[in-house]
Amino acid sequence: MYSEPSFLVAGLGIGVVLLVVPSLIHWLAQCHPQYLHLGWMQPLPAS
Secondary structure (H helix, E strand, C coil): CCCCCCHHHHHHHHHHHHHHHHHHHHHHHCCCCCHHHCCCCCCCCCC
């Protein structure tokens, strides 16, 4: 029935990512804020 199942799977995966990622970031910001400061949001040393 579906000629391009890979396209359907890719679209479904993108939709799931767009739904899950913001809620995951929000959960990390509330429950584990120290994980958000390990990478690109690392504060500069106050020297």
